[in-house]
Amino acid sequence: MNESKTDILVIGAGSGGLSVAAGASQMGADVILLEGHKMGGDCLNFGCVPSKALIASGKAAYGQAHSAVFGVADHKPQVDYAVAKDHVRDVIAQIEPMDSQERFEGFGVRVIREYGSFVSPTQVQAGDQVITARRVVIATGSSPLVPPIPGLDKVPFYTNETIFELREKPDHLLIIGGGPIGMEMAQAHIRLGCKVTVIEGMKALGKDDPEAADVVLNALRLEGVAIHESAMVAQIRGSDGAVEVVTENGEIYAGSHLLLAAGRKANVDRLNLEVAGIDQTRAGIKTDDTLRTTNRKVYAIGDVAGGLQFTHVAGYHAGIIIRSALFGLPSKAKTNHIPWATYTQPELAQVGMSEAEAHAQYGGNVETAQFDYHHNDRAVAERKTPGFIKVMVVKGRPVGATIVGHQAGELINLWSLAIANNLKMGQIAAMVAPYPTIGELNKRAAGAYFSPRLFENQTVKRVVRFVQRWIP
Known part of the structure; x- marks a missing residue:
């Protein structure tokens, strides 16, 4: 030794x-x-990198089939699932040298x-x-996490560590777990031509703001993903190419492949x-x-x-x-400024407290400023109007932000910066964003916080009238 x-x-x-x-x-x-x-660990080999690469393949396929609104004829995409996995492998290979x-x-x-x-x-x-x-x-x-579900040991299944090696396109992918991994993989696979059923024991995207989660879930349902909530799995049965998931209430969901996305x-x-x-x-x-x-x-x-x-x-x-x-310097880890995002389309991002958490801690001291995507000109131009930004504010400072919509994962960065540095909403409002950009949503959310103070405040109106009448 x-x-x-x-x-x-x-x-x-x-x-x-x-x-x-x-x-x-x-x-x-x-x-x-x-x-x-x-x-490189999980992120490079089995997580963030391959999942975003497969999501990109799905987005390309979806774009071909939904382009008529832009004056470009819709075209049914010809998906080669194995080549999509080659794309995933190539993306990993390009990043591997860094790790x-x-x-x-x-x-x-x-x-x-x-x-x-x-x-x-x-x-x-x-x-x-x-x-x-x-x-x-x-x-x-x-x-x-591989839960101890009866029958699971007798049926082939995939996890995020093995799904990216699968080269034969699933006819019907069953996904146990409606969290971020499950929903990202559901949308990627429905866009690549698979049938997809998500089976969630509680609420899909249950750790996120319910109003924001509903925007994502509705979008996935419109694309054809079957999402079953409050469906606790009781048994797995079947064989390679023919899998059945049986829930506690007796429902049976049949598919060709099974993906476990039930946690870590x-x-x-x-x-x-x-x-x-x-x-x-x-x-x-x-x-x-x-x-x-x-x-x-x-x-x-x-x-x-x-x-x-x-x-x-x-x-x-x-x-x-x-x-x-x-x-040897004192250094403590905080979590209040840590953002996260789910990379579905639309994306869902969060930093700091949710609206419910903010009200639970600060009660009536919480103010919520919200601005909808359909009021953003760039979102209108790109037909990306579903979604909103919601900011929870206490004494003029943001304590949390929820964003659901196009580029939510990019927009959330500003609110992480604001919370990490204890910035005020006035400092966000002072920012100048180029027009037209999705990034204007952040400034407009800050504006939504100040609008009632400026436009509904009688004192402000009296001051303005006085200045206009008496100040030369």
């Missing part, structure tokens, strides 16, 4: 782990990075392609190496956390607001920390670790 020592040991080469490894090494720390599977072992070794990181397991509070074994580290960062991410679980099984004195919760590894675990020399970041499970959160956590572990 070989022994090594290092300043920073990073377990997991996904988004968060790679960011810590690159930053720490380039700032002078000695860094070892462990990865037992694929460099490659060679690139990080160029930064001075020692990369060991093995899984890591604690053998003491300060030591981790990886293959034939035992590594003693001053600080350990666990960045092992999460995996698809933290990757902790290989870590031997008990030996290191690291506590867990049901969601993942227990951390404080500095991302330290119950072992003060060990941090956990990204999905495995059991909070918001998004690639950009892992990247944000990496910055916290760099500040804390490398420079």
Whole structure:
């Protein structure tokens, strides 16, 4: 058994782990990075990147079939599902070098392609190496949750880790789970010529603003996606090419392929956390607001920390670790400015508090400013009018924003900036946006906040009348 020592040991080469490894090494720390599977982690290989690539294929097909309104004849798209998957593979291949072992070794990181397991509070074994580290960062991410549904072990099924390898177009894709992954894959596949049925035990897109979620769900239903809510799965049966999902109320949904999109679980099984004195919760590894675990020399970041499970959160956590572990500076992770988006068409994005959460915390002090897409000239020109932006404001400062509609994932960035920097609505209103852009929606939402104060305020009107009458 070989022994090594290092300043920073990073377990997991996904988004968060790679960011810590690159930053720490380039700032002078000695860094070892462990990865037992694929460099780039879930996001590059099974998540964000391939899903958005497949969504792009679906969008291209949909555009061909719905162009008559622009003066271009509709055309039934000729979809080659296998070539669409080639497109997905090519997109991954173009991004892979940024996450490659060679690139990080160029930064001075020692990369060991093995899984890591604690053998003491300060030591981790990886293959034939035992590594003693001053600080350990666990960045092992999460995996698809496979619920214990009777019969599931006897029926072929896909998850986000395997669906992108499927090259034969499903005739009828059954999706268990109506969260963001399920709804994105539902729309992509309906546009690529599959029948799609989504089976959700509670409410589809249930973690999002209900009014905004309905805009998305209605759009998917209009495209032909069958969405069944309050449908708890009781049993799976069938065989390859002929699958049936049976719900507790006796409904039976038959299809050719099954995709599980029922949530995620933290990757902790290989870590031997008990030996290191690291506590867990049901969601993942227990951390404080500095991302330290119950072992003060060990941090956990990204999905495995059991909070918001998004690639950009892992990247944000990496910055916290760099500040804390490398420079010894106090640094705490916050969540109120973290945005997220579902990349359906229309998109759905959120940052900070939802309307319900804001009212629950601030009661009558919450004001809601809303502006609809159909009042935006660029949205009208591009026939992208379904949707709205809603901003929750307390004492003149935004505490949350919900956007559903075209480019919602881009528009939400401004509100993350505003919340992160404690900006006032007046500062948003002072922004000048080029005309005509979708980005004007943000400014117009701020304007909607001020409109009642300016146009319905009798004091303002009296002042204006006085100035017009008496001031030369």
